[in-house]
Amino acid sequence: MPELPEVEALAAFLRANAVGRVVARADLTALQALKTFDPPLSALSGLEVTGASRHGKFLDLDVSGLHLVVHLARAGWLHWRTGLPTAPPKPGKGPLALRLHLDDGNGFDLTEQGTRKGLAVYVVRTPADVPGIARLGPDALAVDRDALARLLAGRSGQLKGALTDQTLVAGIGNAYSDEILHAARLSPFKMADRLTDAELVGLYDAMRATLTDALERQVGQAAATLKAEKRSGLQVHARTGLPCPVCGDTVREVSFADTSLQYCPTCQTGGKPLADRRMSKLLR
Structure with missing residues (x-):
């Protein structure tokens, strides 16, 4: 998308x-x-x-x-x-x-x-x-850190869903939410309203850096080359089974009814795999 x-x-x-x-x-x-x-x-x-x-x-x-x-x-x-x-x-x-x-x-x-x-x-x-x-919320590149903290504090549910909810923050979809969470070293299933101050700072910085880097690579490209340029910058999304470019662990996937997410266990979930089934929960 x-x-x-x-x-x-x-x-x-x-x-x-x-x-x-x-x-x-x-x-x-x-x-x-x-x-x-x-x-x-x-x-x-x-x-x-x-x-x-x-x-x-x-x-x-x-x-x-x-x-x-x-x-x-x-x-x-x-x-x-x-x-x-x-x-x-x-x-x-x-x-x-x-x-x-x-x-x-x-x-x-x-x-x-x-x-x-x-x-x-x-x-x-x-x-x-x-x-x-x-219905759009504030743009992902226009929201500041304090505003993001307020938005997430009022959101019950998992971080992956919060980042892709266009009424909360606009512009982020399945691919870049995976990339942002990987850069922030956060589980996609962490609850959005339970971030520590340090985790919030890391999430905000990862969101800005991930989207800004993608923009810098893509703006100025011809329309025909944008898809390939997007794929070339991905670290975990659509890379199931490949090594994480940060730590070398195998990128894993969680599949749902009509979509999936990718993540690195070492970078994001303390080495624990997420259950690959619909309505997944973090294995305890």
Whole structure:
């Protein structure tokens, strides 16, 4: 799933390549992806792209005061295209959900792989009209240490869930929460409201460092290279069975119904493995 660094990098890419161009037309091929009807998608045609920004994990293209807002969900992506074909794509064919044509013949495709469709597109007058944006907590790179302490103190539940709850802190998903907890040397199952002062400092510093490092590596990259750049910087996420680059222990995984997390026992759980079953608890 694209998270804060990737979405920010996509926004920067669009600022460099789309801002100043005029929308020629937008072709919707996956009807379920469009979540709004007023204004209609066709209202973007003939308007100039004036900005691109990010709200948590939402990408926001400002089109002369209207906003094309996209949530890429788990398997969505934006592909920049030069010399787009003029013929409209056929609805319901392949992973393509939406194609945006610009007046110079370039544009982008929004695609989504797999059978579980979560990619969402909104055309709104203000980003706050998107329910998911209206519910966002403070941005992960805007929250300060004291504010993070207050947010976690009022949160019952495990740290992994707290970091990925967009209403608590916006922008962090499955991958970077694994990376942040590994850098902070904290178990994903530690209770969010039971951090010591030292653990809170370590978590905050790890969050800032992990996200800032990813941003520095990705902003300025072409959209096509962002996924590979993200993978190249991961220490534990999606590295099950490989050695931890910090201590050499084997990276372990906990699987749930529709997702999984990765961690290093030596770095994060005092050498104790976490039970690899649904609704896992730390083995005692």
